[in-house]
Amino acid sequence: MRQKLVAGNWKMHGGLKANLQLLQGVLAGVADLKGMSVAVCVPFPYLAQAQSVLTGTPVAWGAQNLSEQPQGAFTGEVSAAMLNDFACKYVLVGHSERRAIYGETDALVAEKFAAALAAGLRPVLCVGETLAQRDAGQTIDVVSAQIEAVLKRVGVAAFADAVVAYEPVWAIGTGRTATAAQAQEVHAAIRAQIARADAKVAEGLQILYGGSMKPGNAVELLGMPDIDGGLIGGAALVAADFLAICRAAVQ
Numbered sequence: 001m002r003q004k005l006v007a008g009n010w011k012m013h014g015g016l017k018a019n020l021q022l023l024q025g026v027l028a029g030v031a032d033l034k035g036m037s038v039a040v041c042v043p044f045p046y047l048a049q050a051q052s053v054l055t056g057t058p059v060a061w062g063a064q065n066l067s068e069q070p071q072g073a074f075t076g077e078v079s080a081a082m083l084n085d086f087a088c089k090y091v092l093v094g095h096s097e098r099r100a101i102y103g104e105t106d107a108l109v110a111e112k113f114a115a116a117l118a119a120g121l122r123p124v125l126c127v128g129e130t131l132a133q134r135d136a137g138q139t140i141d142v143v144s145a146q147i148e149a150v151l152k153r154v155g156v157a158a159f160a161d162a163v164v165a166y167e168p169v170w171a172i173g174t175g176r177t178a179t180a181a182q183a184q185e186v187h188a189a190i191r192a193q194i195a196r197a198d199a200k201v202a203e204g205l206q207i208l209y210g211g212s213m214k215p216g217n218a219v220e221l222l223g224m225p226d227i228d229g230g231l232i233g234g235a236a237l238v239a240a241d242f243l244a245i246c247r248a249a250v251q
Contacts, residue, residue, distance in 0.1 A: 004036040004222065004249035005163065005206050005229035007124065008236025009064060009092065014046055023053045025239025029246070030058050036229070036249045039090050040236065041124075044078055047086040055087070062090030062121075065098060068111035080119030091116050092231075093123045094146070096169045106149035113150050117158055124163040124231065125150060126210065127190070131170035139168075140189050147193055156197035159205055164190055165231040167210030172233065177212045180220045180227075187226035215244035222248050 014022075019042070030038050039060040042050050050061040067077035083091060093116060094109035104112075109125070116123040127146040129139045143166065150158075166186050171177050178186075187207045195202035209221050210231035221227055229249060235241040 002204060002206055002228050005039065005208060006036065006232060006242075006246045006249050007039040007041060007062075007090065007163075007165075007208065007229070008232050008242055009041045009095070009210075010043060010046075010236060011064070011097075011233060012043060013237055014043055016046070016049060019046055019049055020053065022237065022239055023050070023059075026059060026242060027054075027057055029239065029243035033058070033246055033250055036246065038246055041090060041092050047083070047088065051086045060089040061086075062088045062092070062124075064092045064095065066091050066093070066112055066116060066121075068108060068115045070115070080115050080121055083121060084119055089122055090124055090163070091121045092165075093125050095126045096128055096167055096172060100169070106146055107153075109146070110150045110153035113158075113162070114154050117154060117161060122161060122163060124165050124208070126165045126167050126231070128167040128169050128210070134168065134170060139186060143186060143190060144193055147190065151197065156194060156201055159194055159198075160201050163206045163208060165208040165210040166190060167231065171211030174212070177214075177217055178209075180217075180224050183209050183211070183221060184224040184226055187224065191226050213245060215241050215248070218245040218248035219251060222251075 041062045041064050054061050063083050067079050093112045098104045113123045127143045129142040133142050168178050190207055191202050206228040208229045208231045209227050213230040214235050
């Protein structure tokens with residue numbers, strides 16, 4: 001049975017004082033949550049703080065991006081080895097904002113995925129379609145192509161050490177959310193795509209929903225058979241909301 005994972009993506013939010021209050025609030029509420037995993041992906045400058053506060057607790061931490069390069073003259077970039085210095089467990093790869101705003105291609109995302117795996121990090125591969133692509137009936141084709149690029153680069157066995165997050169771009173930060181049935185359809189298609197290469201890997205793969213999951217819709221979404229948790233944006237910045245989603249994952 002797949003364990004649920006609820007991971008917070010703080011995006012470009014935070015400050016040392018606010019972070020401490022948020023992390024302490026989350027820690028106060030997760031101690032009694034059994035049978036699920038919790039993580040936060042924080043901005044690079046706050047990895048040291050996350051490591052300091054969360055070491056020895058049930059909450060794991062990670063980064064929101066990494067370079068595909070191991071080291072060198074790449075000003076402003078952060079390598080997988082640097083993330084390991086802060087004991088990160090997870091790293092987001094291919095978030096829709098990285099793809100849309102910074103032009104990350106499927107091929108580049110695959111390289112970043114490979115770099116994370118090579119360093120022992122657990123990549124969270126983000127995939128999803130725009131509103132125009134959904135309206136054109138291209139959702140499954142778009143998501144399948146994003147996953148196929150990674151499969152070609154690293155092979156299906158690599159997904160045994162990874163997580164996939166389906167994030168419909170049109171439902172991120174817009175207040176719109178895919179229905180539970182819409183989300184389940186895509187999650188099932190993702191699992192089926194992996195299963196065509198390796199059924200065992202597919203059965204164990206955690207597939208998170210990352211399209212504006214909130215306390216009000218978490219129970220229904222997390223009740224779907226192929227939705228194994230959430231990649232939480234705005235709600236991850238409010239301890240009470242984040243904890244409510246975590247509690248929904250163990251119902």
